[in-house]
Amino acid sequence: DVKVTQSSRYLVKRTGEKVFLECVQDMDHENMFWYRQDPGLGLRLIYFSYDVKMKEKGDIPEGYSVSREKKERFSLILESASTNQTSMYLCASSPWDRQETQYFGPGTRLLVL
Amino acid sequence: QQQVKQSPQSLIVQKGGISIINCAYENTAFDYFPWYQQFPGKGPALLIAIRPDVSEKKEGRFTISFNKSAKQFSLHIMDSQPGDSATYFCAASHNFGNEKLTFGTGTRLTIIP
Numbered sequence: 001d002v003k004v005t006q007s008s009r010y011l012v013k014r015t016g017e018k019v020f021l022e023c024v025q026d027m028d029h030e031n032m033f034w035y036r037q038d039p040g041l042g043l044r045l046i047y048f049s050y051d052v053k054m055k056e057k058g059d060i061p062e063g064y065s066v067s068r069e070k071k072e073r074f075s076l077i078l079e080s081a082s083t084n085q086t087s088m089y090l091c092a093s094s095p096w097d098r099q100e101t102q103y104f105g106p107g108t109r110l111l112v113l
Numbered sequence: 114q115q116q117v118k119q120s121p122q123s124l125i126v127q128k129g130g131i132s133i134i135n136c137a138y139e140n141t142a143f144d145y146f147p148w149y150q151q152f153p154g155k156g157p158a159l160l161i162a163i164r165p166d167v168s169e170k171k172e173g174r175f176t177i178s179f180n181k182s183a184k185q186f187s188l189h190i191m192d193s194q195p196g197d198s199a200t201y202f203c204a205a206s207h208n209f210g211n212e213k214l215t216f217g218t219g220t221r222l223t224i225i226p
Contacts, residue, residue: 004156033213040122042202042218043157058213090156100145100206102214104156 004105019078023091030096032074037088119217132190136203143205
């Protein structure tokens with residue numbers, strides 16, 4: 001079974017803090033994605049990566065950055081957390097030629113106070 | 114800009130009934146339409162998908178109906194069961210899924226006894 005793990009299920013941070021969300025996948029997938037999920041807004045793509053050290057902006061990249069130093073690991077960074085970044089963050093991965101079949105992690109619920 | 118519109122936002126169906134969730138898209142270049150199912154505390158998982166060369170696809174109790182001229186597609190769950198209670202997301206992609214997915218806003222489905 002494909003497994004996508006995320007470092008934390010719940011996280012509480014203060015405004016202005018630097019926040020790291022980690023995602024690891026064990027299926028040697030080339031593509032990795034970061035989404036945020038908000039009620040009534042669905043899943044919105046923040047960033048994605050199709051190879052090590054490669055990244056592309058999604059629909060809502062403002063306030064976020066990413067890092068992919070190893071194929072299996074994709075990190076989402078909030079340089080200076082703000083309250084409007086309180087959300088559920090979902091990581092996903094897929095093979096390079098099968099973006100339509102994405103495997104999601106369980107999510108990290110982030111609360112920024 | 115909401116490229117995939119999903120309705121209703123929430124749906125309550127009696128056990129044994131038919132659940133219907135609708136999606137409409139604007140981008141005529143979309144050519145791959147998956148549905149994802151998300152249980153509480155879990156990430157979304159691919160449920161069923163359709164390409165526009167067919168008007169219907171059925172897998173067990175789940176059916177996708179696709180209307181290319183109307184740019185609409187829908188998920189039908191026959192004989193709905195309490196275990197079907199989840200949030201459902203439609204999505205769309207082009208290049209036969211080799212491009213990133215655009216998700217709808219989600220429908221929270223509750224099946225009552």
